[in-house]
Amino acid sequence: MKDESLNDAIISVKDLKKSFGGTEVLDGVDLDVYKGDVIAIIGPSGCGKSTFLRCLNCLEDPSGGSIFFEGEDLADMKVDINVHRQKIGMVFQQFNLFNNLTVLQNIMLAPVTVAKKNLRATKRKNFFIKVSNIFKKKDNKKELLPLGKTKAEFTEDAKNKAMELLGKIGLTEKADVYPSTLSGGQKQRIAIVRALAMNPKVMLFDEPTSALDPEMVGEVLDLIKKLANEGMTMVIVTHEMGFAREIATRVLFMADKGIAEQGTPEQIFEHPQNPRTIQFLNAVL
Amino acid sequence: MKTSWNLFKTQFITYGGYKTVLNGLLTTVEIAVFGLIIGVIIGTLIAIVKVMPKYKKLPRVLDKICTVYVAFFRGTPMVVQLLLGYFVLLPSLGIAADGVTVAITIFGLNSGAYVSEMMRSGIQSVDGGQLEASRALGLTYWTSMMKVVIPQSVKNILPTLGNEFISLVKETSVVSFIAVVDITKAFRSIGDANYEYIIPYLMLAAVYLILVLLITWGIKVMERRMKRNER
Numbered sequence A: 001m002k003d004e005s006l007n008d009a010i011i012s013v014k015d016l017k018k019s020f021g022g023t024e025v026l027d028g029v030d031l032d033v034y035k036g037d038v039i040a041i042i043g044p045s046g047c048g049k050s051t052f053l054r055c056l057n058c059l060e061d062p063s064g065g066s067i068f069f070e071g072e073d074l075a076d077m078k079v080d081i082n083v084h085r086q087k088i089g090m091v092f093q094q095f096n097l098f099n100n101l102t103v104l105q106n107i108m109l110a111p112v113t114v115a116k117k118n119l120r121a122t123k124r125k126n127f128f129i130k131v132s133n134i135f136k137k138k139d140n141k142k143e144l145l146p147l148g149k150t151k152a153e154f155t156e157d158a159k160n161k162a163m164e165l166l167g168k169i170g171l172t173e174k175a176d177v178y179p180s181t182l183s184g185g186q187k188q189r190i191a192i193v194r195a196l197a198m199n200p201k202v203m204l205f206d207e208p209t210s211a212l213d214p215e216m217v218g219e220v221l222d223l224i225k226k227l228a229n230e231g232m233t234m235v236i237v238t239h240e241m242g243f244a245r246e247i248a249t250r251v252l253f254m255a256d257k258g259i260a261e262q263g264t265p266e267q268i269f270e271h272p273q274n275p276r277t278i279q280f281l282n283a284v285l
Numbered sequence B: 001m002k003t004s005w006n007l008f009k010t011q012f013i014t015y016g017g018y019k020t021v022l023n024g025l026l027t028t029v030e031i032a033v034f035g036l037i038i039g040v041i042i043g044t045l046i047a048i049v050k051v052m053p054k055y056k057k058l059p060r061v062l063d064k065i066c067t068v069y070v071a072f073f074r075g076t077p078m079v080v081q082l083l084l085g086y087f088v089l090l091p092s093l094g095i096a097a098d099g100v101t102v103a104i105t106i107f108g109l110n111s112g113a114y115v116s117e118m119m120r121s122g123i124q125s126v127d128g129g130q131l132e133a134s135r136a137l138g139l140t141y142w143t144s145m146m147k148v149v150i151p152q153s154v155k156n157i158l159p160t161l162g163n164e165f166i167s168l169v170k171e172t173s174v175v176s177f178i179a180v181v182d183i184t185k186a187f188r189s190i191g192d193a194n195y196e197y198i199i200p201y202l203m204l205a206a207v208y209l210i211l212v213l214l215i216t217w218g219i220k221v222m223e224r225r226m227k228r229n230e231r
């Protein structure tokens, strides 16, 4: 269902509600994410920041309201959520690199699997076209769909792209090692490029540096900054206030089951209006 | 003792008893190996159904079917399952199959019920973040399980799977109930020839023991190799 009357936001959240069992965590959250936005979400522990972020790619099913991705309602039963997730990169606090795969395999898994699946789907459609062509007149036969790249070709492409991304973070020599041999900072940077390998329209970060030793926080934040400068659209849940202030185009302060206050970094950090925001900032700064 | 040994030697070598024993050994290994392979496949499928989110109707129906399946195969003796398969199911379906095929099938089905429980705890021992990360990349539940979760859970349950293989090997000793000549039946027939069982049955025990020791060693080697792979 495409609703053209909607604005051109990449993600549009309307009156989002979420409860676990009986306890309500989010109650009526609205948000529009536009291309190039870097949105930082701050707020006290347990206020629902992760839950909100996880609703955006349906890792949690919303209990009410709707989420539109490029104008399509994700709650629509006809929508293939997997196709949308391919365009939404997500980075977790605990990195979640696949332990059974090498770094290179980690990065290549999704692009190659998706390309394989698309190739199979095209072949299947062609098969049905061929079958239905048997019953059609000679000048009425339907054209077969182009198959595009072969398996060898798209695997090669995915590999080149993965190596290029590893080059960008200076970890080409780690391509063939398993995640257990890496430092936290290296793991998180690889988790970020693993998401980038799918060419996402937007990246979601859930406290990307909270599980890191202090000396490794910088390298991960630098990479995120680099992405922001390249124009990547991002939503970042973070406890790093300095970082949020530096790179965010908009800061959301979450409390009491929703967004209590939002504005530019300057508005939120210099002139907060909501007493909850003031109280929170006093506690963390 | 001397005469027992001589009787055995004559039966084993002169009358070609060694051929029966070798064929029996092959049959035993064949049933256990293919039984385990089928068991792992069925067990994995059942385990995936068991851990699947149950919002939709299909997973719930599948779950019920799996529960009944596991209850049946764990709740009845192996021999009874063999007898049912060979003397009841085959004739009533009108299928012509030899005892070895039936034995492999029944051992596979039976082992599937046990492997499913191991596999389930193996899957649950894998950090939930692994599945989440895979789903967040847009991979389907099925692909995520097959490419990310199951490989890690197999590594976790390798020692238990080894034990399952060992008990399969030992349990195959009942297949003579459906006219299959395995290693047990082979040695018994040598004993039957002279009603002299001491040597044949001691040898039989030794063969099982060696098989089990070999498997134990094989599992150790595999485990070590898997560990080294991830360093």
Ligand SMILES: Nc1ncnc2c1ncn2[C@@H]1O[C@H](COP(=O)(O)OP(=O)(O)OP(=O)(O)O)[C@@H](O)[C@H]1O
Pocket (backbone or CB within 6 Å): A020, A025, A044, A045, A046, A047, A048, A049, A050, A051, A052
């Ligand atoms: N799967 C779940 N089942 C039940 N309750 C949950 C679940 N996930 C989160 N909650 C509850 O929802 C509330 C919000 O959790 P959430 O993880 O979104 O908070 P957060 O803002 O990310 O906190 P933190 O800063 O500690 O990460 C918490 O009270 C939490 O206990």
Ligand SMILES: [Mg+2]
Pocket (backbone or CB within 6 Å): A049, A050, A051, A206, A207
């Ligand atoms: Mg959180």
